[in-house]
Amino acid sequence: MTELTVVIPTYNEAGNLPVLIDRIEKLGLNCEVIVVDDKSPDGTGEIAKRLNSTYGNIRLLSRSSKMGIATAVRDATLVSCGEFIAVMDCDMQHPPELLPSMLAEARSGTDMVIASRYTRGGEPNMPAIRSAISRFATGLAHFMIPHTRHIRDPLSGYFLFRRDAVDIKKVSSRSYKVLLEILASRNLRTSEIPFSFGARYSGKSKLCPTELLRYMGLVLRLSDYRVAKFIAVGLAGMAVNEGLLFLLEPHAPLLLASAVAVEASIVSNFIMNNSWTFRKRVHGAILNRLAKYNAVMIAGALLNVGILGILVFLHFEYLAANFIGIIFAFGANYLGSESVVWRLELPLG
Ligand code: GDD
Ligand code: MN
Numbered sequence: 277m278t279e280l281t282v283v284i285p286t287y288n289e290a291g292n293l294p295v296l297i298d299r300i301e302k303l304g305l306n307c308e309v310i311v312v313d314d315k316s317p318d319g320t321g322e323i324a325k326r327l328n329s330t331y332g333n334i335r336l337l338s339r340s341s342k343m344g345i346a347t348a349v350r351d352a353t354l355v356s357c358g359e360f361i362a363v364m365d366c367d368m369q370h371p372p373e374l375l376p377s378m379l380a381e382a383r384s385g386t387d388m389v390i391a392s393r394y395t396r397g398g399e400p401n402m403p404a405i406r407s408a409i410s411r412f413a414t415g416l417a418h419f420m421i422p423h424t425r426h427i428r429d430p431l432s433g434y435f436l437f438r439r440d441a442v443d444i445k446k447v448s449s450r451s452y453k454v455l456l457e458i459l460a461s462r463n464l465r466t467s468e469i470p471f472s473f474g475a476r477y478s479g480k481s482k483l484c485p486t487e488l489l490r491y492m493g494l495v496l497r498l499s500d501y502r503v504a505k506f507i508a509v510g511l512a513g514m515a516v517n518e519g520l521l522f523l524l525e526p527h528a529p530l531l532l533a534s535a536v537a538v539e540a541s542i543v544s545n546f547i548m549n550n551s552w553t554f555r556k557r558v559h560g561a562i563l564n565r566l567a568k569y570n571a572v573m574i575a576g577a578l579l580n581v582g583i584l585g586i587l588v589f590l591h592f593e594y595l596a597a598n599f600i601g602i603i604f605a606f607g608a609n610y611l612g613s614e615s616v617v618w619r620l621e622l623p624l625g
Contacts, residue, residue: 278357284296285352285365286312286316287342288482289367291479292477294323295478299368308356313336314343315338345454346449350444350448353442354444361436361439364433367478370434371472375436388436388466389436390435394414395469398468401473414429416495420496423463430459433454437464441464442462446461451493453494502614506609510606568617579605580602580604584601
């Protein structure tokens with residue numbers, strides 16, 4: 277029985293595939309390799325066939341058009357024989373010499389072993405711009421998808437998992453970030469092994485600017501659109517606040533009218549978030565949740581005022597300072613709502 281299937285998605289990797297396969301074969305693993313090639317014009321598919329006549333354990337999964345890494349990994353996993361599946365780039369950025377220790381870690385009971393650029397000892401080795409984008413994208417995943425927060429590199433392209441532990445049919449996007457989709461679909465025992473992200477050996481990266489947009493769409497979908505809903509509710513709350521102030525102002529002192537309008541908007545936001553944004557997480561006494569929500573909103577308001585004060589002291593323009601304060605208060609309100617008011621009792625849901 278084959279212990280390991282190494283999945284290598286390829287698009288125009290003719291200069292890399294023979295070198296990578298040679299390095300994998302030198303490891304002497306009990307493995308098959310599945311090259312998923314999307315009709316590369318440079319003949320990568322033909323090279324895979326030729327390599328199989330030398331080594332005998334190289335399978336080619338040939339697809340009719342360029343369909344992205346995520347579905348390449350899914351399709352290969354569905355026809356694989358190994359108990360464990362490893363996924364890696366074809367360009368030597370992911371050193372195959374790490375496979376034996378990843379496999380050992382998985383054998384000891386870990387469902388998903390991630391080769392990590394960002395865990396202690398890892399080396400991202402990326403140009404400044406790509407590094408900044410990668411850090412931003414990782415931060416976004418941590419912010420929006422709570423159960424990626426304990427993973428330093430949830431966007432790594434190099435990982436190894438036990439096939440039975442993963443529901444691979446859930447992977448459907450055109451995105452690059454197949455690991456994120458897998459992590460979001462189920463609660464897995466994970467661990468990270470540091471590695472040094474290498475330079476591309478030959479050819480060009482297929483990452484293009486639209487990938488970042490696609491990624492944002494993916495993160496929104498995987499987070500069940502909670503942040504977007506929370507923003508929409510916040511805007512609706514502003515309308516409630518302004519409308520009520522308009523109605524009350526002729527009949528009451530301004531500050532009292534404002535306090536009533538603010539509290540009314542907090543309550544209406546609470547009702548909307550409770551029945552829409554976080555409806556899958558509703559449990560416990562509603563008044564208790566409302567009290568916590570009030571506390572979180574007041575903490576956010578204090579943070580807003582505090583940041584405004586500090587930045588104005590540092591000679592920021594007051595509207596700009598307030599804008600930065602609002603952004604941070606929004607982040608704090610969201611994280612507080614998610615982790616205090618509508619706390620997840622089970623790890624996934
Ligand atoms: N079959 C198929 N179809 N393969 C593809 C496609 C496609 O549409 N697009 C890219 N590939 C192959 C490439 O040929 C390469 O072997 C691998 O997928 C990764 O593509 P790269 O172009 O090398 O991506 P990258 O280096 O910019 O980004 C990689 O590293 C990141 C950091 O670890 C990817 O693995 C990312 O997912 C990862 O975040
Ligand atoms: Mn690469």
